[in-house]
Amino acid sequence: MNRGLRSLLALFGVFIGTFLVVFLIRNGPDGIRRLFRETPTPDGYRPEAYTLPDKAPLELDDVELLSRLNEEYAKLTDAVVRSVVSIDTSSVRAERLLDGFGRQFVRPVPTQGQGSGVIVTREGHVVTNHHVIKDQQKIMVTLHDGRSYKANLINSDPLLDIAVLKIDGGDSFEPLKFGDSSEVRRGQIVFAIGNPFGLGETITQGIISARERSVSDTQRDLFQTDAAINPGNSGGPLVNLRGEIVGINSAIYRPDQRVNSGFQGVGFSIPSNDVREALEAILQRGQPIRGYLGVRMQDLDDYWRERLSYEDEGALVASVGEGSPAEAAGLKGGDIIRSFNGQPISSRAALFTLVQRAKVGEEIELEIWREGDVSTVPVTIAEARPENPEVSAPDVEETFGRVGLTLEQPDDGQPGLVVRRIEADTISAGRLIVGDRIMVINGQMVTDLAEFRRQLAASVVAQATTLQIIRGGVAGRLTLPPLDDPSGNR
Numbered sequence: 169m170n171r172g173l174r175s176l177l178a179l180f181g182v183f184i185g186t187f188l189v190v191f192l193i194r195n196g197p198d199g200i201r202r203l204f205r206e207t208p209t210p211d212g213y214r215p216e217a218y219t220l221p222d223k224a225p226l227e228l229d230d231v232e233l234l235s236r237l238n239e240e241y242a243k244l245t246d247a248v249v250r251s252v253v254s255i256d257t258s259s260v261r262a263e264r265l266l267d268g269f270g271r272q273f274v275r276p277v278p279t280q281g282q283g284s285g286v287i288v289t290r291e292g293h294v295v296t297n298h299h300v301i302k303d304q305q306k307i308m309v310t311l312h313d314g315r316s317y318k319a320n321l322i323n324s325d326p327l328l329d330i331a332v333l334k335i336d337g338g339d340s341f342e343p344l345k346f347g348d349s350s351e352v353r354r355g356q357i358v359f360a361i362g363n364p365f366g367l368g369e370t371i372t373q374g375i376i377s378a379r380e381r382s383v384s385d386t387q388r389d390l391f392q393t394d395a396a397i398n399p400g401n402s403g404g405p406l407v408n409l410r411g412e413i414v415g416i417n418s419a420i421y422r423p424d425q426r427v428n429s430g431f432q433g434v435g436f437s438i439p440s441n442d443v444r445e446a447l448e449a450i451l452q453r454g455q456p457i458r459g460y461l462g463v464r465m466q467d468l469d470d471y472w473r474e475r476l477s478y479e480d481e482g483a484l485v486a487s488v489g490e491g492s493p494a495e496a497a498g499l500k501g502g503d504i505i506r507s508f509n510g511q512p513i514s515s516r517a518a519l520f521t522l523v524q525r526a527k528v529g530e531e532i533e534l535e536i537w538r539e540g541d542v543s544t545v546p547v548t549i550a551e552a553r554p555e556n557p558e559v560s561a562p563d564v565e566e567t568f569g570r571v572g573l574t575l576e577q578p579d580d581g582q583p584g585l586v587v588r589r590i591e592a593d594t595i596s597a598g599r600l601i602v603g604d605r606i607m608v609i610n611g612q613m614v615t616d617l618a619e620f621r622r623q624l625a626a627s628v629v630a631q632a633t634t635l636q637i638i639r640g641g642v643a644g645r646l647t648l649p650p651l652d653d654p655s656g657n658r
Contacts, residue, residue: 244359245371248411250312251344252404254363255296255319255333257281257304284362284404285309285333286413287343288447292335295447296403297418298324301331309335312369325446325456328438329418331403332450344405347412349439352376352391360395360417360435362404372396377434389521390436391415397435406437413440442525459526460552462492463499464629465516471632471647482506482537483516486629486650497547499536506542507535523549567625570651572596575606577617583607584614584638595628595648601639608636 228235260276283300287293294309301307307319317335324331335341356376363369374395393406397417406415415437449457464486466472472484482504488494505513508522509532526532526549534545572594575585584605590596600606606614610627611634614620627633633648 241373244409244411248344248407249361249369249371250342251287252312252361252369253285253287253294254310254369255283255285255300255403256308256310257301257306259303259305282363282400283402284400286405287341288346289343290341292341293451294319294333294335295416295443296331296333297416298326298329298331300403301333307333309333323450323455325450328442328446328456330416330438330443330446332447345412346440346444347408347410347414349414349441352379352414354378357409358393358395358414359407360393360397360401360404361407362401362417389439389517390418391439393435393437395435415439416443457528458524458552459528459549460493461523461547461549462489462494463487465519466631467516468504469632476502478504478537480506481512481514483513483519493547493550497545499545500538502538504537505534506537509533524552567629567651568621570594571624571628573600575617585617585620595651599646599648603639605638606635607638610634
């Protein structure tokens with residue numbers, strides 16, 4: 169081989185060596201595998217080359233604040249979940265059926281329910297919602313560590329929607345402390361803990377969206393939160409950053425249950441101060457204790473402001489209970505209560521809350537407006553009983569009969585109820601007509617006949633009731649007057 173050819177081969181070798189070194193530096197061993205591609209598999213698939221990253225975009229030191237917040241969220245969760253329990257209930261209800269010969273017989277139908285609760289004493293007392301255990305024959309409680317026990321109902325407060333259970337057996341319970349709900353502010357971070365959809369222990373985070381919300385005619389002021397609350401979360405705690413109970417999760421807002429029965433970003437919790445007060449009353453006396461004034465109230469709307477020629481804030485007295493503290497103090501239907509012990513009254517719900525929270529035997533002062541005159545009246549708060557007018561719901565059947573409507577829930581899958589009959593000489597006559605479809609009552613969508621009957625009965629005994637209807641394909645609005653006019657007029 170001559171000298172020129174040897175020089176050429178040496179130069180080529182140097183080039184190949186340099187190329188391989190640079191290739192290895194830039195591509196590593198994977199580069200060699202890509203250079204000499206693997207043979208196809210028997211089915212003809214040729215494996216793809218890939219490289220997974222081995223480094224995160226950021227180090228924890230780069231997001232130190234978020235890293236600490238993340239660790240503190242986890243620490244808070246570990247500290248509180250051990251006190252939260254899952255509640256499983258079961259019962260048997262009787263279902264009446266007809267056989268082929270028209271004879272009636274009763275068939276037992278088992279029912280099951282789920283909810284959440286929180287341990288609040290070292291002795292194993294659990295707070296949950298009344299509606300979680302209502303009419304249930306068997307209650308089982310499952311702790312954080314998987315232990316399950318039978319639980320006994322001590323008593324409940326249906327109006328507050330609170331029930332107190334006692335775990336049967338076991339001696340190692342970690343209670344959660346009540347916080348002071350009066351210090352809760354809008355925007356405060358909270359955590360909702362429970363057993364949504366029966367999935368098991370779940371925690372969600374949000375803020376207090378609002379205070380003093382009301383979802384029924386008898387419910388006290390509630391906290392509104394955007395922490396996700398779903399079916400099964402009922403009865404679980406709402407806790408603050410210290411892990412203290414500031415509320416018991418009670419309800420969620422569902423504008424149309426048939427369309428979407430899940431969380432809509434609006435949940436409600438019972439303030440912890442109210443819960444603790446009911447708990448201690450039940451444990452000490454076996455039943456809840458609340459103040460009683462003896463008046464049936466309603467809000468002042470445009471209808472009553474115009475009729476009474478009254479423009480300020482307050483709550484209207486619809487009726488006064490016989491033998492009640494209000495009657496003894498001289499209150500009458502048509503009076504407007506402007507303040508309660510110096511606290512201005514802006515609505516019926518605000519007065520209801522203050523009366524229930526007042527101590528039994530306490531003398532309070534009411535500022536009353538009556539036919540243009542303002543006076544101060546002393547009233548002694550009594551103890552509420554189930555038969556008292558303030559806490560008793562109207563008789564739905566009797567009240568609905570006075571409204572004079574026969575309704576039908578159509579099977580076309582659309583919301584609303586169709587009017588099928590109207591009784592003469594009732595508040596419905598001359599306002600509704602057969603064939604009207606009632607869509608909304610007092611701003612709430614109508615989805616269920618039984619619920620509408622309850623809402624209408626609760627409304628017409630105390631106030632003018634606004635209905636939104638569809639008549640002949642055209643949407644409209646009308647107002648049903650109250651059944652009883654406090655001013656003595658119809």
